[in-house]
Amino acid sequence: MDAKLFSGQSLKPSGTSLLVLLGLGVTLASLFLDWINGKLPILALSLTLPLWVSALSVAALGFWAVPFLQALKAGQFIREDGPQAHLKKAGTPTMGGVFVVPVGIAIALVWSGFSSEVIATSLLTLAYAGMGWLDDWQKIRGRSNKGLSPQMKLLLQIAFGILFCAWLFLNQPASITTIALPFGLAIPLGLLFWPLAVFVQVAESNATNLTDGVDGLAAGTGAIALLGLxxxxxxxYPTLAIFCACMSGCYLGFxxxxxxxxxxxxGDTGSMALGGALAGVGLASQSLWPLFILSGIFFVEAISVMAQVGYYKATKGPDGVGKRLLKMAPIHHHLELSGWTETQVVAVFYVVAALLAVLAFILK
Structure with missing residues (x-):
């Protein structure tokens, strides 16, 4: 898209206006869902109440946690080859997922009555959050952008994925290995389901991690995707739906x-946990196809990186330098370097995420 489409000042939303619109949209959507499911917002199995308890809890906690992270000198180090406009963000506290993820999980566990499905999905989410925390902490301690090695990250992601699959194997019905599609279609995968399930967890956590590069982008689109799920x-799966509502709320509060x-x-603490939560619920609720639709933003972000790297390697000349398919990957950076402001990128991605949620709901 051409940046000229967004040239007017009225089409350059502020971060605050996007927050208000996101909060209003999520609230109206949850109220509508409670209405069609016959649940009043004050009832235990509603979505609106746990969503807003989580959102307000994280928002309030942040006024203490952010200064605490600043005092710890947990500042973000900005890559020099990134968009130059981002260099001024150097020193902004990172690792904010430490006060987001535990709050959402704690509220979800209590609200769901410690359902076994919610416990398992919460443990998976915490595992990815813990891995992300290790990565963030190494970056802060080393005062660089180098955290865990890619090999170590992948090894941990696969290990967590296998453990969650073991729980699924022991606790979920045999039908879990069949992928339900729209219009009554289905794909029976049998044993092939299990490597796919591990791949989904690894891919989802990496994709949400790549999306976290613009203020409010990953958290906002994650809140929309979680509520859509x-x-x-x-x-x-009412208890897993409560888990999703609580996690949606905590990212909204963030x-x-x-x-x-x-x-x-x-940081990776929050972004990798977001992918773990989405993947865990998608697998436990046998909703892989809807999850794929809801994760459209994250999928495109990941594909843009893969395409950029693949194209660069394929076009390397004798000098060892290749061509770039995009100005910069992931694609949100390409849009920034094409003239979009950060808030324009976020606004468009929020709209796309909402449309994908509606599409997934229609095709369920």
Whole structure:
């Protein structure tokens, strides 16, 4: 898209206006879902109440946690080859996921009555958050962008994925290995389901991690995707839907502090946990196809990186230098370097995420 389409000042939203619109949209959506499911917002199995308890808890906690992270000198180090406009963000506290993920999980566990499905999905989410924390901490301690090695990250992701699959194998019905598609279609995978399930967890956590590069982007689109997933599974998996609502709320609450201009970043702690939560619920609720639709933003972000790297390697000349398919990957950086402001990128991605959620709901 051409940046000229967004040239007017009225089409350059502020971070605060995007937060208000995101909060309003998520609230109206959750109220609508409670209405069609016959649940009043005050009832235990509603989505609106746990969503807003989580959102307000994280938003309030952030006013203490952000200064605490600043005092720890947990500042973000900005890659020099990134967009030059991002260099001024150097020193902004990162690792904000430490006060987001535990709050959402704690509220979800209590609200769901410590359902076994929620416990398992929470453990997976915490595992990815813990791995992300190790990565963030190494970057802070080493005062660089180098955290865990890619090999170590992949090894841990696969290990967590296998453990979660072991729980699925022991606790879920045999039908879990069949992927349900729209219009009554289905794909029976049998044993092939299990490597796919591990791949989904690895791919989802990496994709959400790559999306976390613009203020409010990953948290906002994650909140929308999680609520969309809650809408799909509420009738059949009510406790997992509550988990999704709580996690959606905690990421919404984080946007209060992460909106442009961000006072804190979620870091790998929050972004990898987001992918783990989505993948865990998608697998436990047998909703892989809807999850794929809901994760459209994250999928495109990941594909843009893969395409950039592949094209660069394929076009290497004798001098060892290749051509670039995009100005910079992931694609949100390409849009920035094409003239979009950060808030324009976030606004468009929020709209796309909402449309994908509606599409997934229609095709369920």
């Amino acid at each position: 809650a809408a799909l599974i509420a009738p059949t 946007v209060v502090h992460n909106r442009n201009k961000a006072s804190v970043f979620m």
